[in-house]
Amino acid sequence: MKILVPIKLSYDINQMKYDERTGEPILDAVPMIMGDMDRCAIEAALRLKESLGGTVEFLSIGSRDTHNKMMMDAYAMGCDKGYLIEVDNYKELNAYSVAYLISKFAEKYGPYDIIILGNTSQDTHSSIVPPAVSSLLSYSSAFGIDKINVEDGEYVFEATYEDGIYVFKLRPPMVISVTTEANTPRIPTLKDILRAKRMKYDILKPSDLDVELELARVNISSIKRFATPRRGEMIEVDSDEDVEKAVDRIVELLKEAEII
């Protein structure tokens, strides 16, 4: 069993800072971390390895300077082998370019039985990369997984969508994406971290994968905080009659706000 977990260095959205005047995020002041769903993807991979055997490899796209700590983090969790595709201005890569690089990597360094990704990245939240990877590799796929079971060599995944719980039964090779419901990621111990510090990861260039990235770049023109002004009104209810009046008042307020 060979598992690949692509991970992304994301802005820590819990520590976002904004320019009060323009509403634009001050991204240079925001720490970057491995996203929660990526962490769950590694945990899912490690649990599969622990029950079925095999190896867990991880892959990221970025620069040594910014990504080293995250790579150490993945090793500390228990991954066996890491790869970094070095790309200048990696923050400008769009989701399709990322998926393309991952698929090219998997073709060259695979075959992988399972590729597990976080369902969506912590910062851009596009959810495009997992389906794009499965499409490019023509692997079977299931996304937004929050439960994983293996029964008689068949992988059974559960995902909760708007209209109910979906169950997918797949056989490798496959691409899945997991949510934070899938598991509680392990916390590396200091021994794990000290061991990880000594581990090296392989560094590749897009050209090593025969990828020309110039065409794939995209410039983000602006990012702004979207804040909805809030208004509060207290409606006191003491009797059934008051409830009727309260409902009328709520409807009136919603109409005023052009919500209904």
Place this chain on the structure above:
Amino acid sequence: MYLEFSEDEELFREAVREFSKRYIEPIWVEVDEKGRLPMDLIKRMGEQGLFAIPVSDEFGGVGGSLTMAAIATEEIAYHDPAVAIAVYALLQNGWPMALDQFGSDELKSMILPEVASGDAFFGIASTEAHGGSDVAGIKTFAEKVDGGWRVNGEKVYISGVREVLELPTGGGWFLVSKTGSRDYGHRNISAFALVPRWKGDVKDGFEPTVFEEIGRGGLSTGGFKLNNFVVDEKFLIGEEGKGFYYVMQGFNIARILVSAACIGSGRWALDQAKEWLTTRKLFQGRKLSSFQGINFKFAELYTELEAARLFTYRAARLADKIYIERKPGYKPQDLNVPVAMAKLKAPETAIRIYEEVLKWFGAYGYTKESNVYRGWLGTFSYVIGAEGGQNIMRIIIARDVLGKENIRS
């Protein structure tokens, strides 16, 4: 010195923070209220590698540094501002490290792996009823007998008495006792690993008692009498007659971690205050933080806390050079002033922070609901004297800076 943490130290801090959020933050009030550390939490902390961090891995430790232990202590204290859990962790890093430095391989092989796993406790037993600061005046006496020592005496205000009785393996303390002569002075003091319970019943001659304290409720404090308690000769730590030097170095190590606990708890209190001051409005919509009487004080305390933090990690880095990296040219006594400054600064800063935060919170701060008082009472133990009284820190600094001969009255 510019304070910068390495990537592995930062990663470790994040890991301890996540652990503390998951397993400590939800229960810290209950631990303080009930006055008991859950045994399953101690075991979990052992499994997570939060004990014996600066102990060599050869003897079951993590093989980390005192800086790492300080990071762990600070983060645990942030999530347990009443500091009982943090103090348990700091004791289980500081005194195992002292044993690792001065004990025999046989002793270390027996005790340290059990402490690292969370199955045993190993703390410090120095204080006696006449006063903890006067170590040279201890009265506990170990008489040499065939194959070991017979110890008589009494120790008080000792952490971990109940834990030694309840943990799966048991444990004990880094005990200092007079040997050879009962005369006042430091040259006739020896150090022992006093282990009254180890994988079985309590040994004869050990009579424990548990005290009730006003703060830091989860960790037990008590005392014990030793009545002809027999210690096998293998439990002597280092050389006979050198116990004073060993215990003073142990105190230097532990004081760094005490300081880390105080800055973690103080940081929690300032974060509570920041939230309160920037959201609470009065006098027609003015934020509390807009009043200079408040924000100037906040700025001062923030600065004081950062200064305490710099003192603490500077001392930790120096201790690592002396004890972990064993760099040539660095001596244990180099640590005296940096540690004393950290221990002088950190607990007093934490107390000042709590006293202001309680006032900023107004009547709410005086209720048990706010929980701020728990941190106040917990950290107060360290301005009273646990791990060394504040005036002892002043004496150390004055003695080493002005010269011993110039401070005698």
